[in-house]
Amino acid sequence: MKRVSLVISLLWYGCAASFSEVLVQDTTGFAPVDLEQVVVTATRTLKKLKDTPVITQVVSGQQIGERGLTNIQDVLQQEVPGLNFQEVGFGTSIDLQGLGAKNILFLVDGERIAGDNSGNIDYQRLNLTNVERIEIVKGASSALYGSQAMGGVINVITKKVRNDVEVSAGAKFAPLFQENYPDNDKDNPQYRFRRHLDKPNLTADLTLGLKKGVISSATTVTYKSSDAYQLFNKKGVTKFFPATGVTKTEDPSTSPTNISGYEDFAVSERLTAEIANRLTLKAYASHYELNKYDFTPDNVFEQTEDWTVGGSAEYRHDDRHSLLASFNRDHYQRYDKYEKIPGRELTYENNISQPRLTYVNTAKDGVTICVGAEHLFEELYGDRFSSERNETRSQWATTFFAQGDWKVNETLSVVGGARADIHEVHGLNVTPKASLMAQTGPLTLRLNYAMGYRTPTLKELYMKWNNQGMFWLIGNPDLKPERNNYVSLSAEVNKGRVSANMNAYANWFSEKIEGIWATGESGMQEYRYTNIGKNRLMGLEVNVRVRAARMLAVHGSYSHLYSSKTDGYQLTATSPNSATFRLEFNSHVPNHETVFNLCGSILGAKDYSVLDAIETFGMTGESAPTTGSDNGAYYDAHTDSYSIWDATLTQNVIKMLSFSIGVNNLFDYKADIVSFNSSVSPGRNFFCSLRLKI
Amino acid sequence: MKVKCLFCALAFASAFMGLTACGDDDEPQPDSPAEEAKAQPGVIAGDDGSYTLYRKTNYGDDWIYVSLSTMDTVAVSEENHKESLDWDIAFNRYNVRTNSGTSGNGKGGVYKTSATKFADVKDFPAADEFTVDTEWEITKTPTMSADGVITMTSSASPILSEAITIIIRNGPPDYNISENVYLVRSADGSKIYKFKTVSFFNAKGNSGYYNFMVE
Numbered sequence: 001m002k003r004v005s006l007v008i009s010l011l012w013y014g015c016a017a018s019f020s021e022v023l024v025q026d027t028t029g030f031a032p033v034d035l036e037q038v039v040v041t042a043t044r045t046l047k048k049l050k051d052t053p054v055i056t057q058v059v060s061g062q063q064i065g066e067r068g069l070t071n072i073q074d075v076l077q078q079e080v081p082g083l084n085f086q087e088v089g090f091g092t093s094i095d096l097q098g099l100g101a102k103n104i105l106f107l108v109d110g111e112r113i114a115g116d117n118s119g120n121i122d123y124q125r126l127n128l129t130n131v132e133r134i135e136i137v138k139g140a141s142s143a144l145y146g147s148q149a150m151g152g153v154i155n156v157i158t159k160k161v162r163n164d165v166e167v168s169a170g171a172k173f174a175p176l177f178q179e180n181y182p183d184n185d186k187d188n189p190q191y192r193f194r195r196h197l198d199k200p201n202l203t204a205d206l207t208l209g210l211k212k213g214v215i216s217s218a219t220t221v222t223y224k225s226s227d228a229y230q231l232f233n234k235k236g237v238t239k240f241f242p243a244t245g246v247t248k249t250e251d252p253s254t255s256p257t258n259i260s261g262y263e264d265f266a267v268s269e270r271l272t273a274e275i276a277n278r279l280t281l282k283a284y285a286s287h288y289e290l291n292k293y294d295f296t297p298d299n300v301f302e303q304t305e306d307w308t309v310g311g312s313a314e315y316r317h318d319d320r321h322s323l324l325a326s327f328n329r330d331h332y333q334r335y336d337k338y339e340k341i342p343g344r345e346l347t348y349e350n351n352i353s354q355p356r357l358t359y360v361n362t363a364k365d366g367v368t369i370c371v372g373a374e375h376l377f378e379e380l381y382g383d384r385f386s387s388e389r390n391e392t393r394s395q396w397a398t399t400f401f402a403q404g405d406w407k408v409n410e411t412l413s414v415v416g417g418a419r420a421d422i423h424e425v426h427g428l429n430v431t432p433k434a435s436l437m438a439q440t441g442p443l444t445l446r447l448n449y450a451m452g453y454r455t456p457t458l459k460e461l462y463m464k465w466n467n468q469g470m471f472w473l474i475g476n477p478d479l480k481p482e483r484n485n486y487v488s489l490s491a492e493v494n495k496g497r498v499s500a501n502m503n504a505y506a507n508w509f510s511e512k513i514e515g516i517w518a519t520g521e522s523g524m525q526e527y528r529y530t531n532i533g534k535n536r537l538m539g540l541e542v543n544v545r546v547r548a549a550r551m552l553a554v555h556g557s558y559s560h561l562y563s564s565k566t567d568g569y570q571l572t573a574t575s576p577n578s579a580t581f582r583l584e585f586n587s588h589v590p591n592h593e594t595v596f597n598l599c600g601s602i603l604g605a606k607d608y609s610v611l612d613a614i615e616t617f618g619m620t621g622e623s624a625p626t627t628g629s630d631n632g633a634y635y636d637a638h639t640d641s642y643s644i645w646d647a648t649l650t651q652n653v654i655k656m657l658s659f660s661i662g663v664n665n666l667f668d669y670k671a672d673i674v675s676f677n678s679s680v681s682p683g684r685n686f687f688c689s690l691r692l693k694i
Numbered sequence: 695m696k697v698k699c700l701f702c703a704l705a706f707a708s709a710f711m712g713l714t715a716c717g718d719d720d721e722p723q724p725d726s727p728a729e730e731a732k733a734q735p736g737v738i739a740g741d742d743g744s745y746t747l748y749r750k751t752n753y754g755d756d757w758i759y760v761s762l763s764t765m766d767t768v769a770v771s772e773e774n775h776k777e778s779l780d781w782d783i784a785f786n787r788y789n790v791r792t793n794s795g796t797s798g799n800g801k802g803g804v805y806k807t808s809a810t811k812f813a814d815v816k817d818f819p820a821a822d823e824f825t826v827d828t829e830w831e832i833t834k835t836p837t838m839s840a841d842g843v844i845t846m847t848s849s850a851s852p853i854l855s856e857a858i859t860i861i862i863r864n865g866p867p868d869y870n871i872s873e874n875v876y877l878v879r880s881a882d883g884s885k886i887y888k889f890k891t892v893s894f895f896n897a898k899g900n901s902g903y904y905n906f907m908v909e
Contacts, residue, residue: 183813189892189907255861255868296868297892300899302868340742341897 006251030230032545032553033499040110041135041155043405043415044144045360045370053435055449055490057136057500061159064128066595068648068689070172070203070224070664072126076154078599078646080136081541081559082578087259087680093553093674094118097152098509098537098563098574102454107145107155111310114350115257115332122304124264125288129205130220132159139505140452140486143419143433146376146399150452150484151507161216166209167692174201177682178229192339196293196301199261200226212475218270228261228293231674231683239635257674264290283311291337295428300551301335303344307328324358349381363657366407384465384473397423410501413437426481442495454482460513460529471525480531489579498584502540509535535572536564569609569634573677577604591655602643609634642669660689708821719909730885735767743907744892747785753833755848757784757791762817762880762887762908779881785904786832788858788894793881795826796849804853810873812888812909825853838862854878857891869894
């Protein structure tokens with residue numbers, strides 16, 4: 001209660017001080033969105049936000065800092081309605097309006113990220129310390145970015161050095177979510193294991209930017225840690241099996257859902273040389289290490305290491321032609337790290353290498369031509385390709401892409417493009433896209449068509465793995481890429497204090513890669529990957545930003561999703577209705593800004609079907625649809641609506657120093673039944689942070 | 695039947711959760727031919743003061759007999775283990791025998807204290823408060839077999855065999871380890887050892903290896 005009083009007092013003090021000062025200073029405009037800011041993700045060329053053919057959502061690094069956010073999950077959940085991260089057995093899994101991780105592409109400065117768990121990248125790797133902005137483009141973008149960009153692209157753009165010396169140092173601290181071992185005896189053989197579960201909730205970072213002559217350097221060091229916690233069900237699960245008419249209510253599970261703790265360390269270096277305003281050379285390298293501490297006292301924990309290196313050279317000839325050559329390599333490894341003895345065992349390795357050549361021509365007024373070629377090579381090492389030993393598999397694809405961007409007149413713009421991939425296994429694959437944009441006064445209309453695709457993963461192609469003698473998982477080298485056709489129509493209005501857009505879309509998926517059960521020659525059940533699935537998603541999104549007063553902005557967004565059923569079963573476990581809300585107060589007092597953010601993420605109730613093999617085997621003669629097991633049956637599942645609210649107050653004490661206090665999950669929401677489809681928030685949690693900028 | 699299916703479903707779910715192998719209580723085989731060659735009968739002392747058995751036991755009556763005075767294994771067969779007083783304690787998966795009752799002709803037995811640290815156990819109970827071994831159901835065929843779990847009647851300490859209990863939930867099984875200190879009486883009845891279960895894993899994270907402390 002004392003902490004709440006402190007928050008209110010500080011807020012009141014901040015508001016009062018700021019109001020009194022702002023009466024004499026008014027230098028900020030009223031537009032709720034900076035439409036002149038330059039973005040890159042929608043077209044792969046620099047373009048003003050107002051001119052992008054696809055609506056691009058931008059979250060600035062400054063906003064991230066003011067909201068006290070230190071992980072990408074919280075940023076995206078606060079910004080994108082219907083975007084949710086769930087904790088499943090292997091870790092964190094994303095769901096974006098009915099689409100899973102395999103249909104969403106994450107990039108850092110336009111480059112792919114290695115290492116996955118069922119399509120999910122290691123989200124911990126997306127370091128928010130040195131972020132210029134995050135660009136979110138929904139819809140298919142495979143014509144520009146290739147495989148996996150079927151439902152959206154999220155591009156993290158790192159900060160550039162602008163001054164001779166830039167220093168930023170920060171620390172954030174929060175109490176433990178759950179103190180697992182308050183009395184941890186050093187003599188206990190499990191001492192180290194127990195200590196790992198109670199790592200402090202801490203983030204510390206240091207960024208040093210230097211610029212001398214034509215050369216600039218940005219060095220970033222980050223450390224993060226968090227404790228492990230458990231969530232207990234308050235209610236039992238009620239399962240109704242429509243195929244049999246059987247209803248079963250289970251007692252609340254006494255086994256908790258365990259959320260692992262972690263600590264990670266990252267260091268990165270980016271060097272840039274600007275030569276005669278014609279040539280830009282860049283080189284970067286980063287190292288990342290993550291220790292993930294789970295609740296199993298098995299004397300090992302998961303350790304991840306990653307090395308990323310790359311560089312680029314961009315030559316601009318008379319401002320009309322530019323040629324960019326780049327190379328990126330990401331080397332990601334996962335180990336079983338022994339807790340009590342030295343050593344570790346490599347269990348997973350994923351490497352991607354991607355050279356690229358891009359030529360941009362703006363010789364003719366109003367026309368931008370972008371053509372390029374790239375080569376993607378991927379290697380995967382693990383235990384799923386052979387029952388005998390760990391093996392490495394690889395695949396490559398060479399790609400040519402072209403895009404034309406024609407501003408026909410002041411009102412009309414047209415963008416068209418296509419991509420041709422020549423894949424080692426699947427041969428030629430062509431992916432087109434087209435956009436039409438009309439701007440008149442405050443109104444902008446956008447019509448988009450894009451095709452998307454996803455090449456089968458190496459696991460889906462080559463998996464051959466026996467699960468404890470019970471069944472086989474069998475890959476299929478004859479798989480074809482998944483495809484989708486995406487159409488959207490949007491209207492955007494920017495006038496005075498209001499910026500609003502509405503986007504209606506439809507997304508047809510075909511050749512979806514799914515597993516079907518069959519009995520193998522040995523008589524054992526086999527789960528074989530095949531192209532069988534179809535799915536249709538349609539939706540409507542509304543975003544409204546209003547600057548109610550100079551110091552006050554309100555942002556609300558709503559998403560409605562329709563997802564088709566498969567053989568009568570709703571397999572997409574996504575809320576049809578979801579929304580986000582943000583209220584931002586900014587005093588705009590130079591050097592003494594007070595910023596308050598209240599952010600809400602609201603997920604509506606959802607009904608979906610869950611395959612239950614447990615019940616299945618207890619029943620006779622019931623047959624599940626093709627996506628299930630011969631012996632499986634679906635039950636109707638329901639998740640109630642819920643909302644998570646976060647509040648942060650940031651005060652600039654002096655120009656260089658700011659502090660923040662905040663609370664996550666303000667109303668202490670905890671799911672009654674914790675599942676793969678519910679919130680795994682530990683409940684209300686306070687934090688404070690300090691940042692020094694020179 | 696249900697147990698089998700529960701295990702199938704959960705194992706299937708875990709199979710999709712990435713490439714990383716999970717810690718499991720599966721086939722009771724050595725981890726690799728190389729490790730099998732290296733595995734020598736014995737009890738491995740760790741730097742943390744705990745001891746780990748050198749191998750997993752098979753399901754069924756496959757027991758590793760240990761002398762608590764020498765902290766080494768004792769070679770006795772299943773046919774003549776009852777007559778031997780050279781062993782004090784024996785392990786089969788998470789089942790534990792003492793040299794007493796239906797398991798042996800010795801004067802062994804177990805008492806479960808309420809203490810969680812050895813230092814907190816200052817007094818020993820009277821001799822008749824120790825529980826001797828009785829008939830005990832152990833797993834003969836594990837869950838991955840077509841017929842599901844098949845148990846068999848064997849002999850073990852009903853107290854100490856519950857120091858580890860299995861919890862089945864999403865992913866691989868979890869092992870709930872008792873925090874209590876147990877008192878184990880030696881085969882000849884002359885000594886009482888403080889015993890505490892630490893985990894069911896060896897130092898490399900392989901399940902099925904009984905890990906314990908003794909004083």
